[in-house]
Amino acid sequence: MLEHIDAELEDPILKVMASFKASTVSHKLDLGIGVYRDSKGKTPIFKAVKEAELIIQMQETSKAYLGPVGDTQYTGLIHQLLFGQLDCPPDFFQIIQTPGGTGALRVAGEFLHSALPFATLWLSDPAWSTHKPIFSGAQLPTKEYRYFDHETRVLDFAAMCEDIAAIPTGDIVLLQSCGHNPSGCNLSYEQWLSVSQLMADRGLLPLLDLAYHGLDQGQILDLQSIKAIEAHHDEWLLCYSASKTFSLYNDRTGALAVRNRTIQNAHHALSLILNLVCANYYMPPAHGASVVRTILTSSDLTELWKHELEAARTRIIDCRKALIDALSSSGTDDYQFLERQEGMFAYLGLTEKELAWLREKHALYFGPGGRLNIAGLNPQSLPQISQALTELAKKKRG
Ligand SMILES: Cc1ncc(COP(=O)(O)O)c(C=O)c1O
Secondary structure, eight states: OOTOOOOOOOHHHHHHHHHHHHHHOOOOOOOOOSSSSTTTTTOOOOOHHHHHHHHHHHHHHOOOOOOOOOOOOHHHHHHHHHTTTTTSGGGGEEEEEEEEHHHHHHHHHHHHHHHHHTTTTEEEESSSSSHHHHHHHOOOOEEEEEOEEETEEOOOOOHHHHHHHOTTTOEEEEESSSTTTTTTOOOHHHHHHHHHHHHHTOEEEEEEEOOOTTSOOOOOOOHHHHHHHHHHOOOEEEEOOOOOTTOOGOOOEEEEEEOSSSSHHHHHHHHHHHHHHHTTSSSSOOOHHHHHHHHHHHHHHHHHHHHHHHHHHHHHHHHHHHHHHHHHHOOOOOTTGGGGGOEEEEEOOOOOOHHHHHHHHEEOOOOOEEEEEEEGTTTTHHHHHHHHHHHHHHHHHH
């Protein structure tokens, strides 16, 4: 009955990972994966997480179901962490714990499709390659707004505003709060305020995606987008991922928050969300949320976590600088745009042919479109990467 299935893996990031794994070349480098790496190329577990896990191991007395909302102490702490800066009273928010940021996006997609059956969700071009499949899985139609100038490889704010100004009233716009994946191009606070105002004028619903909190401009500045959206909107959603920010990738820890116009709306929105969750995974896993809760309820662990997160961010900045220096000392100025991108990703805007050439000739595995994980760089890999990119620039010039 199932032998007619001829599906193939579609996710472009997983495809790159699979071809990297299959390669037998000893000097191959995986630059596409979207996880933080330390100077040894490892994805570390923060010490704060390890210490929290020891506490949990000693104190945990039951593995009883959490319920579809998840760990409510965790969601309260996430509220405090992200929305404590706002004047809006907590009752206007409903927050549930989700299996990662992806789980939050999927539940948000189903919720929006159910609440706004005629709405379209607008994604940036380029977007995280998983955004589109998540929302088409939730039956929510998607379209794209311009975000990135593919010539200069930096943010095209004028084009972004022009496109958003033409989106039909009642549609939804997804905006990445910080550390834009894959482009590395982000809005200034003034730009956030203008987009927020523009969307309010057009009657558009903001959906924020926050997956790199603390890894772009810092733990406080990375939340400015929330303040700017709240300044002009009394209804919006936010999908949060603790994967990178707490180094909890495989513990699948995230949250979905809905900011409502009234407290009564908030109750109805939560009921709809919980119905969708119950029909899907029923309840989120407990461990990652327990870790976050244990960290955020201990001032010592919170300090340690903040320090480790800031150290990761600083390393990313240093890696970017080292790449820029290596490229300019090799005599090419084709990559100057890297200075105007920030966060964990650099986006080179490469064609499939160029990506294949980098894989075959230099054993370098970039992400879709030439997404480069800046944290994946280290002194050992830098010469190989800068040599390949310099050669590519020369080849392109002919
Ligand atoms: C922009 C963006 N949103 C959401 C996510 C989801 O993160 P996770 O499901 O791993 O928590 C990611 C992960 O890479 C991402 O890059």
